[in-house]
Amino acid sequence: MRKSGESTATARPRLTPDALAERVADLGRGERLAVIGMTRDGVGEALAAREIGRGVLLVAVEDLRTARAMIGRLLDDLADLALARWPDWPGRDGSAPEVSGPWLKAAATLAGAGRPPRFRRAAPGLEFGQLLQAVDPGSVILVAEVDPASPAQAAPVIEALEWCAGHGAACIFALATAPPDASPYDRILYGACEIGRASAPVAERFIPSRSRAHPASVAERWVEAALAKDPELAGLFVCNEVVRLKGDGRQPRVDLLCREHRIVVELDGPEHQASPKFGHDRHRDYELLVAGYFVLRLTNEQVAQDLQFAVEKIRAVVRLRRPDPAPAGDTTR
Numbered sequence: 001m002r003k004s005g006e007s008t009a010t011a012r013p014r015l016t017p018d019a020l021a022e023r024v025a026d027l028g029r030g031e032r033l034a035v036i037g038m039t040r041d042g043v044g045e046a047l048a049a050r051e052i053g054r055g056v057l058l059v060a061v062e063d064l065r066t067a068r069a070m071i072g073r074l075l076d077d078l079a080d081l082a083l084a085r086w087p088d089w090p091g092r093d094g095s096a097p098e099v100s101g102p103w104l105k106a107a108a109t110l111a112g113a114g115r116p117p118r119f120r121r122a123a124p125g126l127e128f129g130q131l132l133q134a135v136d137p138g139s140v141i142l143v144a145e146v147d148p149a150s151p152a153q154a155a156p157v158i159e160a161l162e163w164c165a166g167h168g169a170a171c172i173f174a175l176a177t178a179p180p181d182a183s184p185y186d187r188i189l190y191g192a193c194e195i196g197r198a199s200a201p202v203a204e205r206f207i208p209s210r211s212r213a214h215p216a217s218v219a220e221r222w223v224e225a226a227l228a229k230d231p232e233l234a235g236l237f238v239c240n241e242v243v244r245l246k247g248d249g250r251q252p253r254v255d256l257l258c259r260e261h262r263i264v265v266e267l268d269g270p271e272h273q274a275s276p277k278f279g280h281d282r283h284r285d286y287e288l289l290v291a292g293y294f295v296l297r298l299t300n301e302q303v304a305q306d307l308q309f310a311v312e313k314i315r316a317v318v319r320l321r322r323p324d325p326a327p328a329g330d331t332t333r
Contacts (some may be wrong), residue, residue, distance in 0.1 A: 002287045004315065010180075012036070012192055013193045013194070014195070014196035015182070015193045015194070015195060016196065018310045020035065020038075020043075020046055020195060021047055021050040021052050022052075022226075023174065023193065024052060024056075024164045024170075025045060025053060025105050027055060027172075028170065029139050029168045030165050030167075030168050030170070031170050031171075031173045031213070032161070032162075032170075032173065032191075033171070033172050033173070034146075034172075034189055034191070034192035035172055035173065035175065035196045036148075036177070036179075036192055036193075036195070037175075037176070037177070037178075037196075038175075038176070039145055040143050040144060043143050043172060044143060046051070047097055047141075047238075048145075049240055054135035054136065054139060054141055055135060055141065056140070056141045056142075057081070057141070057142050057143070057144050057209050058144075059099045059142050059143060059144040059160075059161075060073060060077065061073075061156075061157050061160070067156040067157075067163065067185065069314070070156060070160040071160050071163060072124075072125060074128075074160070075118065075124065075127060075128060076118060078131035078132065078134075078135055079116035079131060080116050080117070080136055081131075081135045082134035083114075083116045086108075086111035086112070087108075087111070087112075089107075089108075089111075089133075093305075094106075098173060099132055100126070102158075103127075103130045106119065107119075107134065110201070110316055114150045117131070117250065128167050128169075129167055129168055132168065132169060135328040139168075139169070139170055140169060140170075141171070141172060142161065142162050142164055142169050142171045142172065143168045143171075143172040144160070144171070145174050145175075145176075146158060146185075148176060148177045148179035148185070149179070151165070151178075151184055152185065152196070153231065154179070154184055156177055157173075157186060158173065158184050158188055161173060166299075178194070188294055189255065212238060212239040212240050212241075213239045214221065214255075217255075217267065217269075217300075218253055218300075219267045219298075219304065220240075220256075223256065223267065223303060223314075224299075226239075226241050226307055226308070226310075227311065231310060232315060232318075233314065235274070236258045236260060237257060237262070237263075237314075238256070238257055238259075239256055240253060240254075241253065241254060241256075241257040242254075243288065243293065245291050246288055246291065250287065252287070252288070254288075255267045255268060258318065259321045261294075261318060261321035261322055262292050262294065262321065263291045263293065263294050263296065263314075263318065264288055264293050264295045264296070264297065264299075265314055265325045266298070267295070267297075267300055267303060268276070268297055268320075282299075285297075292303045294317060294321055296314065298310050298313065298319050
């Protein structure tokens with residue numbers, strides 16, 4: 001237990017999303033964990049991406065101002081989930097002693113009639129425990145978002161999840177940022193963890209300029225601008241893009257790439273007409289071809305003399321590669 005006056009932020013562990021998933025998977029019934037640095041949905045995404053072998057419910061607390069209302073909605077949600085899982089409930093064969101026989105009989109009657117097994121006159125704690133078993137006998141993990149900046153909004157959420165933990169549920173309090181070490185947060189911060197993230201690769205952190213045409217290629221800039229203005233072709237091509245080829249791992253950079261239709265457009269200056277570039281270009285065309293790409297080569301001179309004709313050639317290739325919808329009544333496809 002935390003001693004009086006001891007800060008809950010002392011030596012707070014920092015976990016990666018993978019480590020968080022392992023920590024959550026080991027939560028026992030009634031255990032609580034505050035996760036700082038992640039929203040409720042962020043925790044859900046982290047757990048969904050990693051198989052933890054347990055059900056997870058993202059608790060809806062939006063627009064609810066009291067713990068009682070939040071618990072009521074949670075019971076409604078659990079009843080809906082139980083109905084969706086019917087008739088695959090544990091305990092129907094006597095294998096789950098924690099499931100109450102009378103509750104199971106009454107709930108099965110409702111579920112069999114297509115109605116959620118919700119009993120509003122029953123003791124909430126009893127109903128909560130039975131619904132948890134019906135949804136997932138492995139113990140459902142509840143995740144709720146706690147507002148770190150508003151104690152008034154945080155208090156009922158904390159109270160509701162404390163009630164759930166007191167009735168056997170493993171609970172996660174998700175806080176996007178670290179809250180103050182004061183009421184009501186001090187009730188959940190002991191043992192809290194923070195989420196640490198490694199820096200993304202530099203390529204993911206770099207935001208390129210809008211134009212990706214090679215600054216030394218006037219032809220690329222002209223074609224890029226013309227395609228951007230064309231209603232049919234706008235957004236399909238990216239300049240100076242890498243194509244990852246299978247096999248030896250080569251990654252040629254092409255002048256214009258349409259990934260959607262696997263089209264490569266190369267704009268060649270006069271140096272591409274002589275060896276060794278001419279031979280290298282033909283071999284690269286072959287590599288792209290066997291990888292499923294259609295390669296269209298235009299010369300810089302063609303672009304300079306008739307830019308619109310060059311665009312029309314690109315349009316023709318796009319239409320060739322774009323799958324046509326089958327005509328009405330055509331059953332041959």
